[in-house]
Amino acid sequence: MGKICWDFPLLGTGNESGNNIAAITMFKGSGVMDGLAREICQNSLDAKDSSLPSDNPVKVKFELIDVKKSDYPMFKSYEEAVDRSIEYWDNSPLCTPSIKDFLSNIKSALDSETIPMLVMSDYNTVGLNGVNASPHEQSFWNLLVNTEGISIKQNDNSAGSFGIGKNAPFAYSALNLVFYNTLAKDGGRAFEGVTRLVTTQKEYNGTMRPTQPIGKYLYLIDDYTGRPILPSDDCPIAQMGVFNRTEIGTDVAVVGFKKSDYTDWERLTAVAIIKNFVLAIINGQLTVTVKSPKIEYVIDSERLEQLLFIEFGDEPQLKYTRQTYETIANGELIKTKIAEKDDLSIYVKYDEKYSASLSRFRSTGMLINTTTNDVLPHFSVVIIVNDVGEMRLSKTLRSAEPPQHTEWRAKNITDNLTLKNRAGRYIRKIGKEIQSVLDDFDRADITDKMDAGIGNYLPDASDSSGTTEGTDGLKTDVKIKEIKSYDGRVFYNSQYESAESASGAETQQSGVKTGKKKRKKRSKSKIPVVNPGGKSQGVSTGNGKVKIVSPKIVEHRTFYLAGNKYRCFINSPDDYEKVFIQYFAGRDDDKQDSLVVKNLKLEGSPRIEINSEKIGPISLKKGINTLYVEFSNNEIMAVVPVFTMEVSNEKQSN
Template identity: 35%
Template sequence: MAEVGWRFPPLSGGTRQGYTNNDIEVFKGQELMDNLAREICQNSLDAKDDSDVPVKVVFELKKVKTSDYSLFSEYQECLDGCRRYWGDEMDARLSKFLSEADKTISADEISLLVASDYNTKGLDGSYSQKLKSPWEALTSSDGMSVKNEEDSGGSYGIGKNAPFACSSLSMVFYNTYANDGGNAFVGVARLATLMNKEDKPTQRVGKYQVNNDDDEIWTPIYTDTDSSFRDLFRRENEKGTDVIVAGFNQETDWMENVTKAVLKNFFVAISEEKLIVELKDKYEHKIIEKSNISQLFDDYENNGEMVQSTQLYKAFTNPDSHQLLEVINSDDVEVYIKSDNSYKRVVANFRSTGMLVGTYSKRIFQHYAAVVIVRGKELGELLKDTEPPRHNRWDYKLINASEVERRKKARTAIRSIEDQVLELLKSQFESFGTDTIDAAGVGEYLPDTADNSDESVVGDDLLKPKIKLGKIRKARSRSDSTTVEAGKEVGGVKEGDVHNDAVNPTPPPPQPWSPPKPVDPDNTESEQREGVVRQKGTKTMKTPEVKAQRAYPINASEGLYKIIMVPSESYENLYLSCAAVGEDGKSDLLNIESLTCNGYSIAVNGGKAGPISVEADETIVVFAKFSNREKMILKLQLEEVPKG
């Protein structure tokens, strides 16, 4: 007789299985909700139907009464079966999980996070149960990926485990209405080997389904089978898929966290109207779409977690440079570049569907944000095979070593993209020589903000070294003295204008000069003496006020220096020169070979560069190359010359 319920297949002499699952653990950590949102939206985008409307993904937090659905009390028996099997030999990880699961099931209500997509194809294969169908890959397979042959869509490989990492019950349900007519529902739980009702050990993965053990027929729950829990998610007309995370354990700020994850990973898809995301619960309803994505980024302007994503979004929507690259075919890759002194020097790679794959940095002097989008179909199919389960980078080594030519092709493609992007960055922003030296990793931590500039900079805490301070030793100072024997000179008397130059060559100090008394042209009195009359003279050059400034060498042997300053006022016609200060305090004007200000090349005439336009209280970053190839203390000299 067929019944709906949980079934964990018998172990039958197989290998016992613990609770730890690396395929789930890889998605846990600080980026838990980020991983969940990425996996859900990625699979939905890859399953896009043939219509012209965007894919819509709806995340909804629901509560259900535990006592209304028998599947939860049945699951409690499975948890108890885990305890019976492992007994005193249970490890700490399983013990902790079982305690949390008990608390969840004993509560009056259980939280469900439901992720539903629309304008998609659904999951074919629920009726045919073909091994390589999307339905079987998602619900009934481990370690097997299935690629949609038509559009190289989602593979439903290890990434399908991301929802389990968000469940205190390790329980996820799937519901679909697919193009092949399949309308099916099934639950999957990932526990550890347990004892069933017959006190026989089972495998760790069980399913909530229709079980006919007598005839050995096990199927999903179809529409002709009664199931009150399934009816909560029944689809009548709209094709698509629902992923239901039971015992959702990330309720705190869940909507905020999903919003940030969607903005970071899918701003290209949303901006290109390929994706719309809705988030709702009992109290709030939010929509993320093209019409409001700019405002959402503005709302997170002061959120440190979103700084880099905001810079990338601005580069994509308002670039300084937009280029197309050829990799395998023409126009395979689209690149957007924007420069700003506050940017973090980051390149972001995106799939053609508009999903972020990963970020990296190329070290050049200018600060920038670059968005790289794979547009070519052949290139896109190749690079998808180089993505790890978390889809956060390209790695040609992930292609099987036996596929020598395909692996080589992927390596060449990835290198070509990175090399061409680097050349674009170099051509976009002037670079001072190719043989400059930057100690590995140090450049990223050089201060780009002048002291006391009142500018707040959010750090990434990438490095937190532990430094042990020993006892401070004071070196004894040595005092040296030099004895000089004094001498006495006797002066002589000579006629004429003689100042004893031979003995004392120092000439007498000059007499102070006083300007002639101005002549009053209206005064005709005879006692007036010759003088000067006020006339129009040369224009006065204003000395700009700078509230903070700093200069330090980038590569002294090449004459490369970085200068940072914060002007107190705005100037439209500023000229800059630099002098090297010696130990005696004297300064010598330096010859400037080339100079950039905030990424733009500035005209140089000998020791002076300009004109430069600057705004008050904005940090100005200057890179200068001097003829002097040595380490120097720089003195910055500024002049504001009135126009006209």
């Protein structure tokens, strides 16, 4: 005759285990509910019942309840297992302070009269089929409850690929204990508890023997065989009202929820769900209720705008989510092909109040990541990988995600070189498509306002090195210690006062700054000064004196776009005429090379050919001036502009 109990299989010749479980640690983070919210809602979206009408959303409920410990014998037997583990490690030379603290914290959490339990339940899903599967049948119940490192999803849209995400709930339990309960579409019903302790011990044939760290609360048939707890079994904890399902779906319960670490868990959970699933909510794919005895949030497409802009209007975590919402609702949509027709959707919106952001989404509506930079306004870009045709793009990118599903990076694929190369190729192509969309964006409406693009947020579209790597992360800025000018002064980042003095210094050579002779790149013939306005040939040499000064430029920044293209922003404190600009690239030997400008586009003017080391004379208006510069050098450079200005032309008599 079997019994309901905690079972820890004998360790035998297996390895002893401490408390450093990487698969759980990666989801820990006090005060942040993202790991739990992402895992639960992602799994529920993956398990949606496809036979239901498309306008039926997956419904998920997060509810915190208090469980009276004395009403359920399961807690007493669990405490006995913890005590045996403490005794085992007290007598082990391998015991560490970390293991002692780990067990002590669990023991303390069990001292309470009531145990907080966060129950997460989904509906309009298929539940966990296979509760009663034969040994040779696929069982999704077993995949969740009884396997490690195996991921077989119930449909092709599923996001998981490692079988590691199931560990997320344990990171939020002070007892390292989780309950699973399901009413599946195939009619199966089941309940089971799982704990991840450290190596413990139990009596076997009259002797205390070490056991494996993972224990199950189940129906134990014999020493080697067990099954889930069924409705017909007499199990008080499994018969709690919260687990008495009448609708198909799954419950995951974090037992001993860390309320002290997540004192405002309702708000944190609601914010995490909105941030990570805003697209699914907009599209009516997901509805979530967050409930506790003191408050309730209902998150759906009808309430989303109110939550984003009023209820959580001051929530900094949702800053870019608000941009994403507006971009999807009011931005320009472009569909393009990466591997198959219309497999990528790109939304673009410009707004002066925006900080530049690029958000990436799976077709299920789950956010992969958002790369941002507050220094570079004002574009919001949203890309969505669509499941079309053979789903080559979405399947490839799913393989390029880490266990937390927070990026697309080819190097995450370590066991399939062909797939890794394909992922790198797709990721680079996505970057090129985004840049192309922004290049073609209606500049006529925004050029007078725009002061940044998205180039810094994309993989280098010009990369033709044949590398298999691809990254969707924010482009790393070019790192430079310092750049010294040819007369010995130092350029610090983008701040450079180019004049020797504010009043200027005279020289007999037109358009040339005083100081030591600068190092130029070799050229077969002298490259003339070119005037982008087309009305003058620039400053000419002669017998007269020309005073050259520096305009008092408050700030200027030059950003790499792609290939040999850069965008320069000049914040001028006043209107200036006859300004000349020369660009220098820093070198490893602390010297600079003067750069040849192929062409230039002034804000509000057509692009013109330059082919010169010096641009000018041009006019700068007060405020932000935007220049699009293309150099002859096709490489990423630390580029520094030098500004000079002609303020007089005093001709001498012969």
